[in-house]
């Protein structure tokens with residue numbers, strides 16, 4: 252009988268005791284997780300938002316996080332690139348532990364891309380400039396190389412003809428695809444998505460999901476907060492159900508959909524699968 | 526941000542909304558006489574205009590004695606600036622014409638109005654009956670150099686980009702060097718010889734150019750996480766904003782010497798400039814802060830998530846948007862600053878207003894207040910209006926408020 256809440260097998264010490272090269276090699280081979288959250292806690296004042304989150308994600312895996320509003324999904328995914336600070340526990344991303352150390356934060360932000368619910372494109376820059384800004388100023392690529400990569404990415408997300416427009420001139424679905432291209436331009440190892448389709452009109456959801464499915468199939472490691480169960484069924488390796496700051500249940504999509512163990516999971520699924 | 530109408534169609538695709546067409550009579554009827562109270566309002570307004578304008582116009586064209594302006598034109602324009610050095614001011618103006626001409630060709634090729642400012646206005650000035658032939662030639666030269674700059678920009682747009690940026694950044698120091706001089710090539714002209722419109726403009730240009738970056742720094746300081754920087758910025762801004770400019774100018778004249786080591790002297794004009802810059806910076810800081818706060822948190826987060834550091838996030842993402850949104854406020858402040866320069870007359874400087882009082886003290890021009898003050902009011906108005914007009918064009922060009 253499977254356990255409803257996955258206990259992580261890896262301890263932070265296991266990763267941190269290795270030399271940097273050994274860590275990368277082991278992560279590359281899939282022996283150690285590329286993202287490890289170990290007993291992560293966070294408070295907003297007195298409010299305990301994250302209450303002991305454990306999660307391990309191996310290279311190339313696609314993880315779907317779902318759960319009721321206010322359960323801490325966004326807060327958790329934002330601790331992974333330090334948009335939110337956790338106060339207890341360990342988060343280790345690609346062999347680097349998140350701490351107050353600014354160098355670690357910079358390193359991890361270079362390895363993770365993030366896509367937001369509200370797109371957050373830069374409205375004063377063209378699509379091309381949105382995508383090339385970080386590669387030019389953070390990765391220090393020459394402009395020509397950055398633009399070449401950006402153009403390939405725009406083709407990949409299906410809107411090469413929009414390169415010179417401003418975000419305000421695009422539809423929501425197009426904007427979100429630009430946001431995905433912008434994150435990919437930094438060539439991250441891990442992509443974080445926080446409800447990427449919730450702000451979109453129904454007819455635009457599919458164009459964004461198609462891009463995400465293609466990305467998943469190309470082997471990208473992805474953590475996705477979403478209630479798009481079709482997406483989960485199609486590409487997720489594992490799903491985590493969050494409630495009140497805890498992981499209540501986890502498992503493969505098969506297990507979660509056909510055989511949820513916990514009452515809260517059943518109730519929630521019955522509500523959203525209508 | 527979402528689902529906006531695209532704003533840049535190529536011109537042929539979309540027809541302009543239909544406009545209503547009127548005959549003159551129809552227009553008059555619709556706008557001025559459509560109901561009885563509109564008619565009444567129109568008549569009352571017309572009467573008030575008539576009552577004000579008729580005596581004014583009669584006075585301006587038949588009774589006023591404009592000699593006081595004509596005879597003292599040079600004083601009004603440059604004060605006591607030595608006559609044999611005035612070519613330096615023209616040189617500064619010519620460089621300005623060249624820079625504007627280039628910028629016109631490179632940045633605003635479709636904006637015909639720049640041409641009007643650059644060519645028609647100097648030619649109009651050159652055709653004024655009462656100016657010296659020296660000035661006449663120089664205004665024509667000004668227009669010619671402006672056109673030359675434009676032509677050069679059209680001819681070599683790519684190659685002229687870099688020189689233009691150097692010119693734009695370097696213009697301010699060059700201007701100061703030209704006006705004040707540098708031994709041994711250009712004779713030093715002490716600041717107490719600077720006067721009239723020249724001094725007014727220099728005060729305004731220095732005030733605007735220096736208070737702008739200083740204000741941005743203060744605004745950033747106020748949001749800083751370093752407690753010392755933050756406290757200093759807040760204290761500074763709140764203290765300066767609690768004091769009228771005249772007080773600061775007096776303090777700069779009377780109190781500053783107390784803080785300086787004995788023997789070190791700063792002349793009056795520099796003191797006034799420092800006072801204006803420090804004053805304006807505090808207000809600028811508050812304007813910029815308003816712009817910074819209006820930028821949604823998601824913009825910071827998206828930049829950080831991409832790996833940009835705090836400085837890059839500010840410089841590439843937050844500040845450009847914040848400044849663009851507060852252009853109207855900032856230009857409003859520039860205009861206020863320009864007019865506030867007249868307060869330096871109170872501490873004894875001979876700016877446009879200060880010169881006016883010295884002119885009026887000349888025995889042969891006693892009692893010519895109306896002519897003199899009307900003349901300088903006109904000058905203030907022309908420059909202020911030009912700035913506010915330019916700012917409106919800039920807002921349109923940058924699409925402020927559309928985002």
Ligand SMILES: Nc1ncnc2c1ncn2[C@@H]1O[C@H](COP(=O)(O)OP(=O)(O)OP(=O)(O)O)[C@@H](O)[C@H]1O
Pocket residue numbers: 295298300318319320321322323324325326327
């Ligand atoms: N900056 C903050 N200060 C205080 N409380 C916060 C803050 N941000 C979030 N919260 C609270 O933390 C809880 C978790 O928020 P979070 O945004 O992570 O939820 P979520 O699972 O993403 O919900 P949703 O599906 O609505 O996006 C909520 O109760 C929210 O009110």
Ligand SMILES: [Mg+2]
Pocket residue numbers: 324325326445446
């Ligand atoms: Mg959320």
